Amino acid sequence: MAWESLLGQTGGHQALQAALGLIAIQVGMGMVIKMAQTDGSSSLSPSGSSTMSELAKLVLSAVLFRRECARRRNRGIGPKAAGDKSHGGSFDHGDDAELEGHGSSLNLCLLWRYFKGDVGMDKRLGYYLLALCYALINNLVFASNKLADAGTVQLVSSGGTLVTAMLMMAGLKAALARTQWAAIWIQSLGLVLAQYEPSKGAACHWSTYLLLVVQLLLSAASSLYNQHLLKSSDSSLHADNMMLFGSGAVINLGFHVLLGLVSSSEPGLLQGYNSAGAVLVVLNVFAGIAVTCVYKHADAVVACLATATATAMLLCAPPLFSGTKLGVLVIPGTALVFAASWLYVASPLPKSAESRLVTTSWGSGRRRALSLALTLATAVIVALLAEVEAEAPLAMDAAPALETTLSALSPVAHSPVAHSPVAHSPFAHSLAMVRWNSARPERIPLLTKYAPFFDTLHLSMPGLMPDRDAGFYNWTHxxxxxxxxxxxxxxxxxxxxxSEHARIDGLLFFHFDAWVDPLAWPPSQQHMWASYGTPHYACINDTKAYDWWGWSRGFHKAAMAAMEALDQLGLDYRLRRDEWCVGWSDIYWIPRRFFADFVLLSHIFARFKVFHEVAIATMLHIIDSTRRGASAQSLLTLVDDCWGSCCSSNPTVTNVLEARCGHRLDYLSPAVYQPYYDKLDRQARMLHQPRR
Incomplete structure (x- = not known):
C-alpha cells in the first residue's frame, strides 16, 4: 500500500524506479569508496573529476535524446516552435529533407532544431545558472570537509529534507500533508540519531557552521529550481539534461583551469584515476541522471528521502567491511529513516504548484550580463575556497572510513567524485615520539611498524646509545x-x-606499551589532545578536592613554585599561582602552533622538578587558557575512548583491535599484541606512499 499512492500518480512508476535507482547507485558509490581504501588511491581534482563526470553525463544524455528524437520523427512529430510548450509540432512541406530516409540517422541540423524547440533561451539561462550553482556547491563541500569533520558535515546535512520541504512550500507554493510533514521531521531526527555518538563529536568555529548552512540552503534551493525547470514545460528530460550537464562540464573545466593558476597543489585533469576512480565516475553519471528523473517525476523532497535512505543503509556498513561495531543509535536511527520514507510515500501527494513560481523573461543583453556577473562572482568564491586551510577540530569518531563513505552522498545531485577517500595517514607530517622508561631494545622491531604512518619515528629509551653521553639526542633517538x-x-x-624541520605539523607522544591506531584520527588536528584515564584530568587549588598519592610527595607545591616563577616573567600567560592540574600523560598530541609555548613552559617546570603527570596537565591548561582568548571553545580535548589508564593491564585482543588507543599492551602475550601489529601491517599497505 505504501507505494500505491506514488504509483497512482502521473509518472509514478518512473518516480519509483528513479528513486530506487538513486538509492542503489548511492549505496554502490559508498561501497566502492569503502572498498577502494584497501587498494589505496590518489587524490583527484574536485573540479577536474566533476568535469569528467559532467562530460560523461552530457554524452549519455545526448545519446538518449537522439534516440528520443528518432522516435518522434518516426511518428511524424517535428521540433517545437520557440515558446511552444506542447509536445511538438508536425512536419510541414518544408521539412521534406529531414523526412527523407525515414529511419536513417538524424542529421545534426534536425537534432539541433529539436533541442532548441525543447530548451528555450530562458530555460538555457536557467540551466546555466543551475550548473554554476552546483559547481559552487561542490567546492563548498570540499571546503567544508577541510574545515569540519565529516560527522559534523553529515549532521548539518541531516536537515536537508526539512529545509527542502520548507523552501518548496515557500518558493513553489506547494502543499504537503500533515503526515508528510511528520515524516520529514522523523526522517531528520532519524539521521541525527543514526550518526550521533554519545561523548563524541567536534565543535567548530561559527564561520564553519555558517559555511555548512549556506551549503545546505544552496543545495536545497538548487534542487527545487532544478525541479521547477524540469516541470515548467513538457520538454524532453534528456534535452534538459544535455543543457545542464553541458554547462556543468564547461563551468567545471573553467574552474579547474582557474584553480590551477591560483593553487600549485591542484591536481591535473586526469591525475589520480584508478579502477575505483573510474567506477565512481560511472556511478556518478548514473546518479546524476537518476536524480533528475526523480525531480521530473516526483519532487526534491523524494530525492532527499532517497539520499537519506542510502545514507542510513551505509551507516550499517562498517561491520560488513572492517569488523567495527555500530554506533549505539545507528539501528534505531536507521529504522526511523526507513519508517519516515514509507510514511511520506504512503501519504497522498498533493499536486505540486510549480507553475505559480514567478518567472521573468530576460532579453539577450540582460541574459549575457547576468550570466557574466554571476560567473565571475562564483569564480572568485571558488578561488577563495581553494585557499581554505584545514583547521578542523578533533573529531571523536573511531570510524573515519565511514565518514568518507557518507561524505560521498552530499550534495544529492552532483556529488563530486573528487572526494573519494585516499588511504592517507593523518600523521604523515608529524613526529611520533615513543618512550621507554627502561631498556627494552627487543621491542624496537615491533614499534618500528609505526614508521610508515609518520614523517619521523623518534625512539626514546635510556641506554639506547651506550657509546654516547646520557644527554645525547638527535632527530631519531x-x-x-x-x-x-x-x-x-x-x-x-x-x-x-x-628550528630545523618546517614540515612537521605536530608531535604525538606515547609509551611503547601503549597503542595508537594511526588511521583512526581526523586528517587535521589543530587542537591539543590527551588521553583521559587515571589519574583523570583535573585542575584544582586544594588537595582535598582530588584524592591522589602525589600530593603526599609535594608535587603540587613544586607546580605552584613553577607557576609563581612563570607569573613573575610578565609574559601573557593566563594562570593562577594557587592552581595546578593533574592528568594521565602516557598518550598526548601537541600541534606545531603550540610548540614554542610547550618548550618555554617545560624549561620552567623542569627547573622546579615538577612531576610529569602534574607538569604536562598544568602546561596544557595554561596554553589552552591563554591561546583560546575569549573563546569558550577549549583548545584541549580529552580523549575518553582510550582503553585503560596509567596502570591498567591485560587488555583483550578485542580491546586492542577495537579501541583506537589504549594502555598497556602485554608484550608477554603474543596472542594479544601480534594481531594489533598485523593490523598495522595491513594499514601500512593501504598507504599511497611506500613503506619506509
Missing part, C-alpha cells in the same frame, strides 16, 4: 634518563622541529 621529567626531552624535540 634519545636516551633521556630522568623519567619524571621526560617532558623536557619532548620539548627538546619540539625545539629541533621548530
Amino acid at each position: 634519545d636516551q633521556f634518563v630522568e623519567i619524571e621529567l621526560v617532558y623536557m626531552q619532548v620539548a627538546n624535540m619540539m625545539h629541533m622541529a621548530l
Whole structure:
C-alpha cells in the first residue's frame, strides 16, 4: 500500500524506479569508496573529476535524446516552435529533407532544431545558472570537509529534507500533508540519531557552521529550481539534461583551469584515476541522471528521502567491511529513516504548484550580463575556497572510513567524485615520539611498524646509545634518563622541529606499551589532545578536592613554585599561582602552533622538578587558557575512548583491535599484541606512499 499512492500518480512508476535507482547507485558509490581504501588511491581534482563526470553525463544524455528524437520523427512529430510548450509540432512541406530516409540517422541540423524547440533561451539561462550553482556547491563541500569533520558535515546535512520541504512550500507554493510533514521531521531526527555518538563529536568555529548552512540552503534551493525547470514545460528530460550537464562540464573545466593558476597543489585533469576512480565516475553519471528523473517525476523532497535512505543503509556498513561495531543509535536511527520514507510515500501527494513560481523573461543583453556577473562572482568564491586551510577540530569518531563513505552522498545531485577517500595517514607530517622508561631494545622491531604512518619515528629509551653521553639526542633517538621529567626531552624535540624541520605539523607522544591506531584520527588536528584515564584530568587549588598519592610527595607545591616563577616573567600567560592540574600523560598530541609555548613552559617546570603527570596537565591548561582568548571553545580535548589508564593491564585482543588507543599492551602475550601489529601491517599497505 505504501507505494500505491506514488504509483497512482502521473509518472509514478518512473518516480519509483528513479528513486530506487538513486538509492542503489548511492549505496554502490559508498561501497566502492569503502572498498577502494584497501587498494589505496590518489587524490583527484574536485573540479577536474566533476568535469569528467559532467562530460560523461552530457554524452549519455545526448545519446538518449537522439534516440528520443528518432522516435518522434518516426511518428511524424517535428521540433517545437520557440515558446511552444506542447509536445511538438508536425512536419510541414518544408521539412521534406529531414523526412527523407525515414529511419536513417538524424542529421545534426534536425537534432539541433529539436533541442532548441525543447530548451528555450530562458530555460538555457536557467540551466546555466543551475550548473554554476552546483559547481559552487561542490567546492563548498570540499571546503567544508577541510574545515569540519565529516560527522559534523553529515549532521548539518541531516536537515536537508526539512529545509527542502520548507523552501518548496515557500518558493513553489506547494502543499504537503500533515503526515508528510511528520515524516520529514522523523526522517531528520532519524539521521541525527543514526550518526550521533554519545561523548563524541567536534565543535567548530561559527564561520564553519555558517559555511555548512549556506551549503545546505544552496543545495536545497538548487534542487527545487532544478525541479521547477524540469516541470515548467513538457520538454524532453534528456534535452534538459544535455543543457545542464553541458554547462556543468564547461563551468567545471573553467574552474579547474582557474584553480590551477591560483593553487600549485591542484591536481591535473586526469591525475589520480584508478579502477575505483573510474567506477565512481560511472556511478556518478548514473546518479546524476537518476536524480533528475526523480525531480521530473516526483519532487526534491523524494530525492532527499532517497539520499537519506542510502545514507542510513551505509551507516550499517562498517561491520560488513572492517569488523567495527555500530554506533549505539545507528539501528534505531536507521529504522526511523526507513519508517519516515514509507510514511511520506504512503501519504497522498498533493499536486505540486510549480507553475505559480514567478518567472521573468530576460532579453539577450540582460541574459549575457547576468550570466557574466554571476560567473565571475562564483569564480572568485571558488578561488577563495581553494585557499581554505584545514583547521578542523578533533573529531571523536573511531570510524573515519565511514565518514568518507557518507561524505560521498552530499550534495544529492552532483556529488563530486573528487572526494573519494585516499588511504592517507593523518600523521604523515608529524613526529611520533615513543618512550621507554627502561631498556627494552627487543621491542624496537615491533614499534618500528609505526614508521610508515609518520614523517619521523623518534625512539626514546635510556641506554639506547651506550657509546654516547646520557644527554645525547638527535632527530631519531634519545636516551633521556630522568623519567619524571621526560617532558623536557619532548620539548627538546619540539625545539629541533621548530628550528630545523618546517614540515612537521605536530608531535604525538606515547609509551611503547601503549597503542595508537594511526588511521583512526581526523586528517587535521589543530587542537591539543590527551588521553583521559587515571589519574583523570583535573585542575584544582586544594588537595582535598582530588584524592591522589602525589600530593603526599609535594608535587603540587613544586607546580605552584613553577607557576609563581612563570607569573613573575610578565609574559601573557593566563594562570593562577594557587592552581595546578593533574592528568594521565602516557598518550598526548601537541600541534606545531603550540610548540614554542610547550618548550618555554617545560624549561620552567623542569627547573622546579615538577612531576610529569602534574607538569604536562598544568602546561596544557595554561596554553589552552591563554591561546583560546575569549573563546569558550577549549583548545584541549580529552580523549575518553582510550582503553585503560596509567596502570591498567591485560587488555583483550578485542580491546586492542577495537579501541583506537589504549594502555598497556602485554608484550608477554603474543596472542594479544601480534594481531594489533598485523593490523598495522595491513594499514601500512593501504598507504599511497611506500613503506619506509
